[in-house]
Amino acid sequence: MADSLNPKNINELSEEQIINLFAESRHRDHGIGIGDDCSVTDGPNGVKQLVSTDLVIEQVHFRREDISPRALGSKALAVNLSDIAAMGGIPKGFYLSLALPKDLSAHWLTRFRDGLLVLAQRHNISLLGGDTTRSQNDIVISITITGTVKPKHLKLRSMAEPGDVLCVTGSLGDSAAGFKVLSHPDRYSYLSDANRKQLVEHHQEPKPEVAKGKWLAQMEAVHAMIDLSDGLIRDSRHIASQSRCGVDITLDRLPLSAPFKAFHRAQIEQAQDFAAAGGEDYKLLLAIAADDLEEIQKKFKQKFNTPLHQIGTMKKGEPQLRTLRDGAPIKLEEQQFKHFKGS
């Protein structure tokens, strides 16, 4: 195999470049959904099987002193459940690999297990296998999750159409704000305890929207779904590029929570920009046929007692993203999540 790169250091490569390095072994005949939230292959009894995998590493994704083992166990599984939710799937089982440093207490491990298994039980999934080993310094958690979905309910990133309305299932930015609060507690002493707690909780214990994903998947008018893990801007770009459409994001319409507004001291434009960059929201982003929007919003509200927020539209043309405020395009600062070194 020829090198497709000039000699470079890893930290000069984007995650996409690294993924593309391995792309030649991705044969489409073995399944669809590659590059989506889950891979899609044939499952039992005519259903499709979904698989997703996530790596969570100390010092990169969390600091041991910032997060309780219980919350960490919950979050490690939640981010995988969110991938199943984004495909409209039903989670089935998971595989857990752990590398643990010697200085870790058994108490820490039991609390980690408790957080993980409580969430597993809530979603009725079982641990099917895994691997344990020691590590030199850092905790490593690798979870692979499986699920199923009926073929007709499958919602890929590539299925959005020009004219579709882009919606999100909940408020944005809370997790990214919670991360900032954890990283620099002194800077945000103006926040009330309740607001601080809610932001940090969004970051540390995201609630995967499995029930919403499953319900939305049954709607024919819902064309495409993705979970918001990289942030609205990046995840919207994923839909746009895979659906070969443009996308407009209406910043004024982004749903923002009260604690998030308090975090930004009510500077709304700044809050909107930060929410658009975000990251780790674990809400669902979906493209819906415009004609059916109102009805689906109404039923969604009845079913989940929370609104489905319209935040943008898919456009004909190049897969480019525009952000609009007061009806006019504005340019946001380039996001921090672009490079591997910053992830």
Place this chain on the structure above:
Amino acid sequence: MADSLNPKNINELSEEQIINLFAESRHRDHGIGIGDDCSVTDGPNGVKQLVSTDLVIEQVHFRREDISPRALGSKALAVNLSDIAAMGGIPKGFYLSLALPKDLSAHWLTRFRDGLLVLAQRHNISLLGGDTTRSQNDIVISITITGTVKPKHLKLRSMAEPGDVLCVTGSLGDSAAGFKVLSHPDRYSYLSDANRKQLVEHHQEPKPEVAKGKWLAQMEAVHAMIDLSDGLIRDSRHIASQSRCGVDITLDRLPLSAPFKAFHRAQIEQAQDFAAAGGEDYKLLLAIAADDLEEIQKKFKQKFNTPLHQIGTMKKGEPQLRTLRDGAPIKLEEQQFKHFKGS
């Protein structure tokens, strides 16, 4: 959930104790084969789906200066293919998660990819998904592999019967000797270059016995299979405890390669003991109905041009392991792989 441990440090726990901590979420109704080389769930068209996952970590499983990136890529996939082989399965696809330190060169990564993809192509499997992230210091490789097997060909660790003959598909100990050569090159300067090379190659580029596993799985007289990853002693114990039989290992019969004998300067008893402890052999260990042994050995030799070595027997009674030499039980030193801290 109640703590099932007294407060202890992680390094006082065995791998089994850590696995048992999570055991309560393992519901048998979701599948079989838990605690086997792969999990077994329902797959498409009446076949069973196999899944296995392995974590490979720098400083724990390898040192970057000791192994070429190409060999590492090959080995990381090989250990997973070996788990599919042990179930008599046909590998289908895999998921690759990588955590990479900033100082790694892109050249290293392309070589790693090459080693991995050459082996993937040889077994006709595709990369179906994964995750990439940076790491603080060490390379982390997590691979999850899937495969299929016809229900009637499934060979579990629990299926051995008293009276069965225990066999291995190739020579033992080469990998463990190769590891020693790499760790303390000066100690083994008496080895010829060719012998040294062969031992190191066994350690760094194990050949998963997928074709042999698939062939053996079709034989009704083959009752149980496992791949030799933990070493003959430990892996035989896995079969014994899961099949609720005793097991006798005949040390005099262990197949030893010429380079391995040279490594031990022809001290055969010492070589046998070391081969029995071993580790990372990635040969198959299987229990065969005694009446059919001769015929299967003959056909195996015809098919693969290498013998199937009889090395022990399964016994009625407690799931205990005995090692015999010259027909008499002898006690081997307790193995180094027992504790998590030593893995």
